Amino acid sequence: MRAENIRLKERVRRFLSDQQVTFKDDDEPSVTENGLKQPPKIPSKPAGLRQKKFMSGEPTDNLYFGTPGLASVITDFASLNVSPQGATLTHTAARGVDIFAWQDAPSYPFATMWSSHAGAVALLGCLPSEQDLHSYLEAFQRRAQSCSFPHTPEECTVVEVKRFLSNAEHNAFVHPDMLALLFATLAQGLQNGVYDRYGEQWVEGAMEEELRKGDVYIAAAMQALRFASFMNRPTLLGIQTLIMIGPYLTNSGKFLDAWALFGVTIRLAHSIGLHRNPSRLDPAPPLKETAIRQALWWWMLHMDQQYSMTLGRPLGISGIGDCPPPEPLTTDPTIMRLFTYISQFTVLARQILSSNALTNAKIDAFTDKLLRLKDTLPDAIQFDATWLDERNPIPEWPLEAQAAVFYGKTQNFLILLNRQRIENSRRDSNDSGLSVQSPEDRSSDSDNVPRGRERVIESCRALLNCFEFFHTRVRAAMICWTMGQQAFNAAMILTMAMLETSDQADLGVVQNAYSTFVEMNQKGIHKLAGVAVEKLGNLLKGLNTRDCQLGGVMGATGMLLLEDPGLQGFIPEEFTPLNFRMAGGDIPMTNVGTGWAARGAGAGSNLMRNQAMGQDAHAQAMPASRGKPLVPTKRPNLNYLTR
Numbered sequence: 001m002r003a004e005n006i007r008l009k010e011r012v013r014r015f016l017s018d019q020q021v022t023f024k025d026d027d028e029p030s031v032t033e034n035g036l037k038q039p040p041k042i043p044s045k046p047a048g049l050r051q052k053k054f055m056s057g058e059p060t061d062n063l064y065f066g067t068p069g070l071a072s073v074i075t076d077f078a079s080l081n082v083s084p085q086g087a088t089l090t091h092t093a094a095r096g097v098d099i100f101a102w103q104d105a106p107s108y109p110f111a112t113m114w115s116s117h118a119g120a121v122a123l124l125g126c127l128p129s130e131q132d133l134h135s136y137l138e139a140f141q142r143r144a145q146s147c148s149f150p151h152t153p154e155e156c157t158v159v160e161v162k163r164f165l166s167n168a169e170h171n172a173f174v175h176p177d178m179l180a181l182l183f184a185t186l187a188q189g190l191q192n193g194v195y196d197r198y199g200e201q202w203v204e205g206a207m208e209e210e211l212r213k214g215d216v217y218i219a220a221a222m223q224a225l226r227f228a229s230f231m232n233r234p235t236l237l238g239i240q241t242l243i244m245i246g247p248y249l250t251n252s253g254k255f256l257d258a259w260a261l262f263g264v265t266i267r268l269a270h271s272i273g274l275h276r277n278p279s280r281l282d283p284a285p286p287l288k289e290t291a292i293r294q295a296l297w298w299w300m301l302h303m304d305q306q307y308s309m310t311l312g313r314p315l316g317i318s319g320i321g322d323c324p325p326p327e328p329l330t331t332d333p334t335i336m337r338l339f340t341y342i343s344q345f346t347v348l349a350r351q352i353l354s355s356n357a358l359t360n361a362k363i364d365a366f367t368d369k370l371l372r373l374k375d376t377l378p379d380a381i382q383f384d385a386t387w388l389d390e391r392n393p394i395p396e397w398p399l400e401a402q403a404a405v406f407y408g409k410t411q412n413f414l415i416l417l418n419r420q421r422i423e424n425s426r427r428d429s430n431d432s433g434l435s436v437q438s439p440e441d442r443s444s445d446s447d448n449v450p451r452g453r454e455r456v457i458e459s460c461r462a463l464l465n466c467f468e469f470f471h472t473r474v475r476a477a478m479i480c481w482t483m484g485q486q487a488f489n490a491a492m493i494l495t496m497a498m499l500e501t502s503d504q505a506d507l508g509v510v511q512n513a514y515s516t517f518v519e520m521n522q523k524g525i526h527k528l529a530g531v532a533v534e535k536l537g538n539l540l541k542g543l544n545t546r547d548c549q550l551g552g553v554m555g556a557t558g559m560l561l562l563e564d565p566g567l568q569g570f571i572p573e574e575f576t577p578l579n580f581r582m583a584g585g586d587i588p589m590t591n592v593g594t595g596w597a598a599r600g601a602g603a604g605s606n607l608m609r610n611q612a613m614g615q616d617a618h619a620q621a622m623p624a625s626r627g628k629p630l631v632p633t634k635r636p637n638l639n640y641l642t643r
Helices: 002-021 070-078 120-126 130-148 157-165 168-174 176-192 206-227 236-250 255-271 287-311 333-354 360-375 399-418 439-445 452-472 475-479 481-501 507-523 529-545 595-612 617-621
Strands: none
Touching (some): 120 168, 120 176, 130 157, 130 176, 157 168, 168 176, 176 206, 176 236, 176 475, 236 255, 236 287, 255 287, 287 399, 333 399, 399 452, 399 475, 399 481, 452 475, 452 507, 475 481, 481 507, 507 529
């Protein structure tokens, strides 16, 4: 079939070439039988010009939607280029191992504290009292969505929980995935409700005490998933459980654990077809579950870009799929616009992270798109520095927190992009690299939008304003470590800028961020706050000594992470890892073959090798009474294979 396909393609190609040659001959007017001249024929366009390919901007040859040939595979492999292709946000420069890095590695988050023989029923003893249970669920409904989830779940949790607990032992045995989701919800509500339970204030030691119970709930949730065989029988409840565990780990100082767990979640989501349009499933789910699947998948798409942006690693989800974004069941124009904005921001962020070579033109284009998208939000949820003034009104919860969170994410992307922008790129024409700016570069620089270093400094200030807004007016959201990590990165960049220029105009902004990290460390709001205090404090001390070991503001890739033990640097291990090689590599090329003859030749070469080592391997390989070779004198009867 492949050979026939190639022959048909050659025939079509020859036909098209002949048509193009005879076009001039057909231009002459033809004469009919009556002597009347006919107008010249209009040559038809080649089929390659008439036919439009669906989604022509994307490669069409793939395993599911195309016919990849062996020739194209060989060509692609021969032209494979793994050399650096320019700046990118997902392949950051590997940093060397820092001996002063935070080496107090967190423990495994899913401790096994129950016997597997007891089953899921034994986990019921870990549930809190009914009063505390409903308190945690209410806290989850009120607080968790602003910092962890872009979409708020419907208030049906209490009804489903009551129905589950009405026959707890039976339901735990039959539906352990629902028990796992209950434990994950309780852990989220417990973590996000600490501020409210202690009189709407952060009390020293309160978070640590509550997280002891939350860690048990997370471990119980994972144990229940094991009983549900979630690896080979994934369900929507199980995937929701894994998704809700992620923000808990992130806000507990275990961001790397959350990133690794999210990779498993992606595989399970693909298994049940979350990336597909629900209407194309067989059978198609009802309308309510369709909305659940859409919101769940687009939440995963958003968190995928969040993990990739923070850690500087490739996206875990290769493609968006054909699952449409969720539609809000509301007539409020502000909420509808916010839903649309979140979906558009997710797509744009994934486009930025998928770009292989970030030239100045691409960086400027992405910068403009981010700023234009930010301006599409309604004025009611457009974060502004005037919100820091307590006399000015702000939106109600959770809109004010969500406005600050997405404003901060936009500024963080602007920082990451423009730090890689090449400043003063006008070079002599003899320079081989970035000699002259393109017209696109010159046109983008002609407007008033800050570019390069100026944009980085401005976005760092704006991001620290969001962090200060959380500290002064939305203190319950201080637990959001996404904002904390971004603020730490911005504060470090501003401090490095002051070291470069000796201009300490931003010292007050950085000191405010430093004092916020100090408070978070003292109150125990987040475990990594102490690391932020130590690293930022050491860099601030360098303002007097003019000493900076972290490099400059521009030209760097990735974020300055708090949870960065230097995993991409070489560290000699106590035991040597296995060295894998191609199977059969130890067989001499002269003996490569098939069948019994190749086996006999291979055995003979092994005997010669053993004799050269002074070992009587021949006596060990075959009995002394038999001197016959291993090659059989008669071919085996294989007629039964074709019978």
